[in-house]
Amino acid sequence: MQTVQNERKPEIDPARASGIPSIVLSDVFKFFGDVAAVNGISLDVRQGEFLTLLGPSGCGKTTTLRMIGGFELPSAGEILIEGQVMGDRPPYRRPVNTVFQNYALFPHMTVAQNVSYGLEMSGVPKMERKQRVADALAMVRLPQVEGRKPAALSGGQQQRVALARALVNRPSVLLLDEPLGALDLKLRKAMQLELKQLNREVGATFVYVTHDQEEALTMSDRIAVMSEGRILQLGTPGEIYERPRTRFVADFIGQTNFLEVDVVAADGTAIAVDLPGSGSLHTRIPDAGQPQGRMTLAVRPEKISLRKDVPESEMPGMNELSGRLEEVVYVGTHTQYLLRLPGGQIITVQRQNRAVGESEYFVGETPTVVFSPLSAALLAD
Amino acid sequence: MAIAAAVQASSLKGAGRLNLGPLGLLAAPMAWMSFFYLAPLALLLVHAFWSVDYLTIDRTFTLANIQTVIDNPLYRTVLVRTFLIAAAVTLTDIVLAFPIAFYIAKRVTRHRELLLMLVVFPLWSSYLVRAFAWKTILGTNGILNSFLLTTGIVNEPVSAFLYSKTGMYITFCQVWLPFMILPLFTILDRMPSSLLEAASDLGGNWWQTFRRIILPLSLPGLLAGSLSVFSLTMGDYITPSLIGGSPGTELIGGIIADQFGIANNWPLGAALILPVLAIVSVFLLLANRAGALGRGEPG
Numbered sequence: 262m263q264t265v266q267n268e269r270k271p272e273i274d275p276a277r278a279s280g281i282p283s284i285v286l287s288d289v290f291k292f293f294g295d296v297a298a299v300n301g302i303s304l305d306v307r308q309g310e311f312l313t314l315l316g317p318s319g320c321g322k323t324t325t326l327r328m329i330g331g332f333e334l335p336s337a338g339e340i341l342i343e344g345q346v347m348g349d350r351p352p353y354r355r356p357v358n359t360v361f362q363n364y365a366l367f368p369h370m371t372v373a374q375n376v377s378y379g380l381e382m383s384g385v386p387k388m389e390r391k392q393r394v395a396d397a398l399a400m401v402r403l404p405q406v407e408g409r410k411p412a413a414l415s416g417g418q419q420q421r422v423a424l425a426r427a428l429v430n431r432p433s434v435l436l437l438d439e440p441l442g443a444l445d446l447k448l449r450k451a452m453q454l455e456l457k458q459l460n461r462e463v464g465a466t467f468v469y470v471t472h473d474q475e476e477a478l479t480m481s482d483r484i485a486v487m488s489e490g491r492i493l494q495l496g497t498p499g500e501i502y503e504r505p506r507t508r509f510v511a512d513f514i515g516q517t518n519f520l521e522v523d524v525v526a527a528d529g530t531a532i533a534v535d536l537p538g539s540g541s542l543h544t545r546i547p548d549a550g551q552p553q554g555r556m557t558l559a560v561r562p563e564k565i566s567l568r569k570d571v572p573e574s575e576m577p578g579m580n581e582l583s584g585r586l587e588e589v590v591y592v593g594t595h596t597q598y599l600l601r602l603p604g605g606q607i608i609t610v611q612r613q614n615r616a617v618g619e620s621e622y623f624v625g626e627t628p629t630v631v632f633s634p635l636s637a638a639l640l641a642d
Numbered sequence: 643m644a645i646a647a648a649v650q651a652s653s654l655k656g657a658g659r660l661n662l663g664p665l666g667l668l669a670a671p672m673a674w675m676s677f678f679y680l681a682p683l684a685l686l687l688v689h690a691f692w693s694v695d696y697l698t699i700d701r702t703f704t705l706a707n708i709q710t711v712i713d714n715p716l717y718r719t720v721l722v723r724t725f726l727i728a729a730a731v732t733l734t735d736i737v738l739a740f741p742i743a744f745y746i747a748k749r750v751t752r753h754r755e756l757l758l759m760l761v762v763f764p765l766w767s768s769y770l771v772r773a774f775a776w777k778t779i780l781g782t783n784g785i786l787n788s789f790l791l792t793t794g795i796v797n798e799p800v801s802a803f804l805y806s807k808t809g810m811y812i813t814f815c816q817v818w819l820p821f822m823i824l825p826l827f828t829i830l831d832r833m834p835s836s837l838l839e840a841a842s843d844l845g846g847n848w849w850q851t852f853r854r855i856i857l858p859l860s861l862p863g864l865l866a867g868s869l870s871v872f873s874l875t876m877g878d879y880i881t882p883s884l885i886g887g888s889p890g891t892e893l894i895g896g897i898i899a900d901q902f903g904i905a906n907n908w909p910l911g912a913a914l915i916l917p918v919l920a921i922v923s924v925f926l927l928l929a930n931r932a933g934a935l936g937r938g939e940p941g
Contacts, residue, residue, distance in 0.1 A: 332839055353845035365836035369858045378854070382845035430844070 281344050283308045283434060283466035284329060289338035291324050291490075298324040299335075300490030306434075311460045311467045313477040316487035317513070322470045323438055325487075329468060330359045330436050343433050353382070358427035359436040363443065364419045366411040372398070372422050373407035379430040397429035398422075400459070417448045424456075428463060437469045441476065453479050474514045478502065486510050506548055508640045511559045518565075518608050520558040524639075527552050531634060534558060538604020542580045543634035550641050557640045562611035564636035567598060567628040569620055580637065582630040584608060586622055598622060600630060689912035699908065707913035717897070721917055724894040727807065728875035731814040732868045735822040738815065739867065743826035744856075748835065761823050769817060773884045776813040780804040780885065805888040813885045814875050821874065822867035829863030830856075865929040873922045894918055 284306040291299040299321040306312050314322035327333040329340060331352035340347045343356055352359070358379070366375050373394055380390045398404055401421040411419055420440060427435055437456070441449045457480050460467045471477055477484050478498040485495045486509075494501060494510045505511035508519065522534040525541065532544050532552050544558060584600030587607075591614075598610040608630060622628055690707050693700045711717050746757045764772060779785045780803035787799040803809050837859070841851040857864075879895035886893065894914065901911030 330843065332842075352839070352843040357843075359840070359843045361836045361840060363834065363836060365834065365840040367837060367840070367855060367859075378841075378846075379844035382850060426840075426844070 280308070282306055282341075283310065283343065284468070285339075285341040286325070286329075287339050287341075289325070289328065289335045289340060291321070291328060291333060292336045297490050299328070302338075302490075302492055304485060304492060304495065306466055306468060307482075309460070309464050309466055311457065311469065311480055311482045313469045313471060313481040313484045314487055315471060315474060315477040315484050315513075317472055320487040321490040322472075322487050326359075326436050326438055326468060326470045329434070330357055331355050332359075356433040357436060358430050358432040358434075359438065360423045360427050360440045362438045362440065364411075364423040364440075366419055366422055366426070368411055371408050371410055372403075372414070375411065375422060376426045376429050379426065383430070393429050394425075397425040400428065400462070401425045402455075416443055417452070420444065420452065424459070428459070428465070431463075432465055434466045434468065435463075437467060439471055440469075441471075449476070456480060478514070486513060488513075504548060505559065505638065505640070508557055508559070511638070511640060516562055516609065516611075518560045518562060520560070520606055520608070521555060522558045522639075523555055524552045532639060534639070536582070536602070536604060536606075538606070539582050539602050542582075542637070543578070544580075544637040544639050545635050547639045547641075552639050559638045559640050560608075560632055560636055562597065562609040563595075563613075565608070565610045565630055565632040567610055567612065567622055568631055569622075569628055578634065580632050580634060582608070583627055584630050586624050586626045586628065589622065589624060600628075602630075686912050687915065689908045690916060692909045694907050694909050697906070707909045708916070710910060711913050711917065717894075717914065720892050720894050720897055723807075723892075724876060724918075725921060727811060727814070727893065728872050730811060731818065731875050732822075732872045734811075734815045735819055735871050736864060736868065738819060739822035739826050743823050743830050743863075747827050747830035747833075748838070758827070761820050761827075764817070765820055770880060772817050773813060773881050776809070776816070776881075777804065777884055780809045780812065804885065805891065807886070807891055809885040810881050810891060810893070813881050814878070817881070818871040818874050821870040825863040825866040825870075826860060827863075829860045833859055861932060865932055869925060869929050872925060876918055876922060 282305040284304075286302050286304040289299055289302045290297060302321075302325060314325055316322050324333060328335050329342070331347065331350055331354075334349050347355060367378065370378070376394045376397055377390050380393060385393070394407070395404075398407065398421075401424045403418060403421040403425065406414060406418065406422075411422065414422065420443075423440065440456075441452050444452060453476060456467070456469075469477075469480065478501075481498055483495060483497055484501050485492045486501060487493065488509055494506050496504075501510065502514055505514065505517075511517045512519070520536055522536050522542065524532060525535050526533040527546070530546070532546055534542050534544060534556070536542050536558070542558070546552070582602055584602050586598055587601050588597075588599035590597040590599070593614070595611050595613050598612065600608050600610065602608055610630060689699070691703050691705070693702070693704050693706060742761070746754055746761075750757060777784075781787070782799045782801055782804065784804070786803060787796075790796045791799065803812075833856070837855060838851065841855045846854070877895050878893065879899040882891060882893040882896040886896070894917075898911050898914045898918075901907045901914065905911075
């Protein structure tokens, strides 16, 4: 593992040192017939970054990845990798390698032959090939399977071979198309961490495609949330989760309560809204746009707490609602409480199951629902 | 004793419901094949060790026919000629079928069924009709010669097309082509496109991708197709009689057919079948070892 790291260092090229983006997409479109699979994407991916394209199926994330890889050509717009315009360059003439969804290992070749294939095609001498194949397999923690055929390996092992086969070529950019989709949950979690470590270790830019929001939050430096061929929001996992800009983003990432509210008053620091049936609430000012009229208030379930018989004066500035507890769902690490508000809306509250002896709530009770104005986001759509 | 009881118990458990197992399922087709195919074939081959006495078959064991087949240089020449033509036709059909099969399997999305049907379409007409059609194409006043004359490529009709080895070769290549395209298409169709993309991602030109990835993975389909084309040519006697038919164009199939027909020498005909059967069997064995039959998955 160490040798691989050492070998890589001198290969850091001037582009990397000068700080230009690893990948630049500018106004990229892709049409299949009349359908716009990618509908105008502009994006800078930083050197060595782990960037995830996240979205539901059909949002254009895989098409975007395939255009970076050279498997599809943009209908319009430009793609630059390491400062160079890619144009219609075929995949093998790009400083990019891909880990495919179903690994796409060559079934008639051994693991070593698979990993060595790219080196062989680019004319690396045999002795060096052997060393680099061994290093790559060690890097993905898969020694001692060189002589086996892919079919004799487990899904997780095949996944590692696919990674080794791509990384052995020392690409500037590694593209990963839902590579963990076929693995079971435990293995996925382990591979998520390993991928993150590999990203740091080899220094290549990783562009990762997934529809799994948890996977995206766990691994990414930044996430681009996509829908209908566009990027809705680009940011760190924290930004995406804590400050979603649209209802789609808030809904797609994690769990969220959406409440229809009417904006009553707005000043520079806070906004007062009216929740039908419950009265006045306060919320932070949104990142963009002028709040007015009917809007959606989004509050994460874990940002809300329940209180019994607390005098109002004890919690100045907090939003308080009264609700009737209708359902209690025990989920192991936490418990979910579903409450009906006076206006008929359902609000979900999530509480960590920390210790025994905490106050318990039962169906039919009417505890107070409390959340900070800072935890509430006003969304335009 | 305990084991015997257990076996009996387990076999009793199966009783009462229809639980045939592989042998039971195969019983009917096996019986059919044995009775209508293997038995007549065996009967035919037994003739090789009998002799003909004017119009009756003398059923005393003799190796005279085998001796004739080995000794007569004509038969050897014809066998070699047949083998060479069959090999040439097989190789040509591989070269012709690969691009067609690859194109339909991997490049066409919309009209695949239509194109496949066009491949199969000629098989709907009788083979005899197709061979005869080639006669009108290849003849001195045929379509091919008219075309060559009109375009000025030749000044007078080429007579070498019909009643020649060239003519037979052309005809065989065309009439057996679907038998090569179909198995190749099947295997290329099942080959995940991501493998080709991975190859393209890892570098190498199209020839390297073909040689290292596509060809080895389509070997089962290639061998299955070759087996069909090769054995069909080895045993054919219609094309030689329609398109061949001049001295030096006899193929072994025609000679065998003659022995069962006008020559009325079934024992010699049966003896001539043996080398053909041997050649095809060797090919079959080689193909089987390479995995053309049985498990169909690539690799």
